[in-house]
Amino acid sequence: MARGNTRQRIQDVALDLFAEQGYEKTSLREIAERLDVTKAALYYHFKTKEDILIGIFEDLTRPMDELIAWAEEQPRTLETRQEVLRRYQEALRAAAPLFRFMQENQATVRELSVGLTFKERMLALTGLIREPDFAMVDQVRCVSAIFTLHAGAFFMQNIEGDSEEKHRATLEVALDLLNQAHGAA
Template sequence: MSERADGRRTDTRERIRATALEMFTTQGYERTTLAEVAERLAITRPALYHHFRSKEDVLTSSYNRVLPELAELTESLQPAPAPWHRRRDALDRFAALIGGEHGALLVCARVNEHALAGLPAAAELLHHLDALARSLGPGDDIDGRIRGRLALSTLVMAESRGAQLGGTAEQRAAAALALARELLNRQ
């Protein structure tokens, strides 16, 4: 296969992944079909199915890229509870993941957490996100666990609810990071 054909295949695969993740986030994982994704991209269903056999395949292909980074973040917080500077650094790194190439997947996973909980392929990603939330908390009590989860959810909300929150993406991300830091800055 020529490089040009190989590049087109990769480009189509990435376009499908990006569009599907965006639709899963805005419409819901359960309510989005791959046929709708193909229609949005103006490609045939067989072309889409050539790249991904199922919605779960779309998610799985994305997980493998972010799982090592999530595992590294969680490991950097061990033993928990980690000191504030390590929790702050991990939170900042997670915010960078959301603002970067993994943002669509992380937002999709959090927004569709209930729907994805039953998918075997999603179990590892959700496990890593839960472990990170627990490790980010300023303590291993209920308050600490809630704060860790809220901190991550705050960053996700800034990315997923732009129309409701207003401002620019940068303003929302900065405000969410400041609030998430406040939630975690309990000594």
Template sequence: MAETATRRRGDTRERIQDVALERFTTSGYDQTSLREIAEDLGVTKAALYYHFRTKEEILDSLLEQVSTELDAIVEWMKSGPSTRERRIEMLHRLAEVTRGTPGGVMKCVQQNEAAFQNLSTAAAMVHDLKRKLGEAALPGDATVEQRLRMRAVLFANKPDSDLGGAASERASAAEAIVEDLVP
């Protein structure tokens, strides 16, 4: 730790991630160019390619942790019977991950729900969450209405800050809807 503070050598990878997360969240993934990120850091585009193989890999590196946690929820759901109690528990765990994720990564995911559909790795996995959770939560012979209910509740369980109100208020509203909607 001899070279501290202002100079900042060797942490380029982290600095790329910081800038990328901020831009991806505020301007959107598609609308953010590698040139922007590079210029913001005072390096060239090519420098980014030393640290990451593609633009998508930058995204993936940001989403790695949350992706793992969501995958764990899917696996947990699959590992037991599909009862109503466990479906509700599953949704609680999902809400927890969303709340607990640090650094606004989950906000970035929501902001880009659009763009991530077309990607192929971790980003796609995160976006695909709802479909996977829905499948894991319902038995194969579930009715159309049950499936539709599950889908609706997975969307409803997104009490974004643009709804207004305190975070706790939004959380309890989401919970009431879960109770109403889960098959």
């Protein structure tokens, strides 16, 4: 566990268990047992599994919120949009365990409050890199640039090769899509 305080330890262990056996199949009792604490000690920090997940989500997606706030203050230029993609890739990498959990538990996440929050963030993010008056094919390119980064984060791990090289290649493809959409191919 990389993080140190009790609240963070609970979140780290819970995320590991959610990833191992799924959100629905993980109980608060199992989380407490893995931490070697009582359920009462766990309840002191979190009342429900969803509270734990919300805490994880808020902590690990804060860079996304910061990125959106930053981008909203910038000029709507191709350079800004390219920087949004670069920074978003870093945010994905920093929160990889959470995004992997979300990918593997899509049905569950969709039913929880974090699913709606994530959807809102994704809509905001795609809105920052595309223009509504773009041709449909260029709007698709912009949205696809974001999801190229997601594909790189999740599916490239199953492809042989250097991790950094895979990240660079993924970003290159995402930037290429963005550049094409903006007529800068």
